[in-house]
Amino acid sequence: MSPDVSTTELSSGRTGVTADDFDRRNLDWYVDKAVEVLVFICGISAIIFIIGIFTFITKEGYAFILQMDWVEVFTTQYWFPSDEGDPEFGILALIAGTASVTGLAMAVAIPFSLGGAIFVAEFASGKTREVLKVLVELLAAIPSVVWGFIGLSIMNPLIIKTFDVPVGLNVLNAGIILGLMAAPIMTSIAEDALKAVPDRYREAAEAMGATRWQIIVRVVLPAAKNGLLGAVLLGVGRGFGETMAVLMATGHSVNIPGSLFDSVRALTATIAAELGETAVGSEHYQALFAIGIFLFLITFIINLSADLIVRGVREG
């Protein structure tokens, strides 16, 4: 109701002229529109890429998915995709391989990165902090093939010697390597989350007589929990997606692990190792793309649930 009144007043008072002034589109208006469109295109391109990638892997893999035996694929561990007479496509062992390595990696990376982030954000000061931050970022930039190489040439003999086992390429090796790989980026994100907690919260708790440790546990960590959860989920995503280091350090043998010293094979590594030697369009080729679709969906679900959890946390 009220906007009508004011418009009437305006138009009755200064007819025509006022309307012109307000309606004219000047350069600022066009620049603003152009920037808006540009930003929209950049934003939408991410969605276009994701849809494009998904379409591509679906196109290559859907024929397999349509005719596959779901029970066989997800509940058996026999992966003989190129057997002449009777190929088998059980990926249970591959799932177990990826899951066990990622699980161990998180067990290694979460304490490391959380502790590191707390130290850098809350305790270190001045020079120490700067040096540590640079080091952490350097660690995050090490290519995964280098980590794989460390797994092969350092961890492997070390595990054989220390635990007196025949092979050192196994869940333990890959889990540690992957954990160390994921820790720097997790540390970095967790540290950002802690730094984002305003100092006035710390001061308020300090004024109440809280010790530094009490402030961290009771105020800073709860305040930063969204960001910390984000860091962990990013690490999990990294674990599922990592290929090279896992290919080199797991032993790459299809196996449901009974202990940390069993060799395993990961979903990603299977695709990387086998795709090159399959005929395009063959059943094996399509099965690998079906695994790609599966990985895509898992990552999607992880991210989506992360988003939902974080939102739930926010609404408290």
Add this chain to the structure above:
Amino acid sequence: MVTPPSPETRQSKVKLAVEGLTIRYGSESALRDVSLQIYEHEIFGVIGPANSGKTSFLKTINRMDVFNPNMHVEGTILFDGRDVRRWRNVYALRSRIGVVFPLPVGLPLSIYDNVALAPRLRGGQSSADLDVIVERCLTRAALWDEVKDRLDALGSLLSGGQQQRLTIARALSQDPDLLMLDEFSIAVDPVTTMRIEDVLKELRNEITIILVTNLVQQARRLADRTAFFLQGECVEIGATEDLFTGAVQDPRTRDYVEGKFG
């Protein structure tokens, strides 16, 4: 308004004795050679324009100065007869002093956890005890009725005025001997300010209160005695009524309370 009892009848025990207090940031002095005494169960007002050193004064009392390596403190502050700079356990000192900052700080915890934080830090309370403490402190801070149905909501999402009352409730939950309020009413509406002022008058019977305020009338309404700080100097200390009736040592005090300061 209740007239504050004259200081003579209240003068019991010295709660806080400040001797020759000088505060410097780097080479700039923020407070110079201040000596004063604050008695138990009085409301001690501190008035003065911006940058007169009021906040710095409060920070030295609960040793918040240790966080700023640039801040140098000389002189002594005796809290219950003990030099605060010699307290070995500074956390124990701080837990006996409640502080309310000018800008509200609702911690990003639930409303309940905000108020339960201090008792939990101290430990030894059952959850039934905590419920009682939380309700009592929120009621005293004039917030209970507004939040009693949503104690699980985040304290940091309350309105500014509500957060300030939450901050006051939190300070009270420490069960402090000394409550220091630094311009608490900046972010609070006048009606709520009056309700909190009433609470402070009641509290006078139990604890000692230092009320830093830039509203001279607030000091007049509440404080038994008032100090006037001006550019790092303690110009005047006296019974609040004397400051406002013109019975002052220094003409600058009269100018300030009469609003003649430019």
